[in-house]
């Protein structure tokens with residue numbers, strides 16, 4: 001059973017425990033989350049040169065849209081101010097900055113309709129982040145930039161929290177993924193031709209859940225939850241922010257969600273930065289973060 005916990009005042013350890021048990025945590029706006037969204041809006045408005053960014057796609061040929069969105073996403077991710085604002089979010093949620101690490105925040109841009117669903121706007125099929133070699137101790141933070149409706153949200157599939165999905169994660173190695181990604185970036189290829197881990201059987205959608213929040217809201221969920229990019233049929237482009245956190249104490253104690261079906265190799269832990277000073281995590285200590293597939297803690 002997956003519960004949705006709204007605005008509970010949990011400390012960081014309690015919050016992680018609920019997430020590792022499968023809960024979805026929804027928080028309404030705080031100053032720090034609204035500030036991060038406002039920062040994104042400022043960059044979006046400037047780089048799309050659009051007063052109404054949610055409708056900019058309708059005035060731009062797709063190649064021009066890609067030419068604007070690519071640099072926008074890179075700038076948001078690499079901007080020092082973005083990292084500082086993420087740190088403020090973590091402070092607002094009571095996270096210890098010395099033991100909390102985050103990976104660089106991403107800005108997702110999901111256009112309406114069939115305009116573009118690859119490359120800079122790759123539409124993720126149903127997946128668990130642990131299929132991409134994320135650690136089971138990972139917490140995902142997801143925030144709308146503008147108002148989200150069910151027609152432009154992300155999808156959760158809660159019934160699969162404790163139900164394995166046949167998938168191709170055994171073919172996924174994070175080191176190889178990064179090597180291919182670097183090659184693609186240097187050759188300016190806009191379409192993502194990398195091999196994503198995918199379900200190998202149809203995913204039941206009866207339990208599909210879409211949470212429609214607005215600017216400053218935050219949805220927190222375990223990296224072991226099955227989720228996807230919902231097809232956007234809303235008439236507006238969806239903009240959202242996401243980043244991930246891990247806590248050193250969880251890594252050291254081996255705490256995290258159960259891994260019921262991922263066989264990915266490698267680890268994304270080397271991408272995580274300490275919240276206090278943005279120093280990278282020494283990932284070598286946790287070269288193999290996954291528990292044996294099929295086991296439960």
Ligand SMILES: [Fe+2]
Pocket residue numbers: 124127128129227
């Ligand atoms: Fe994901």
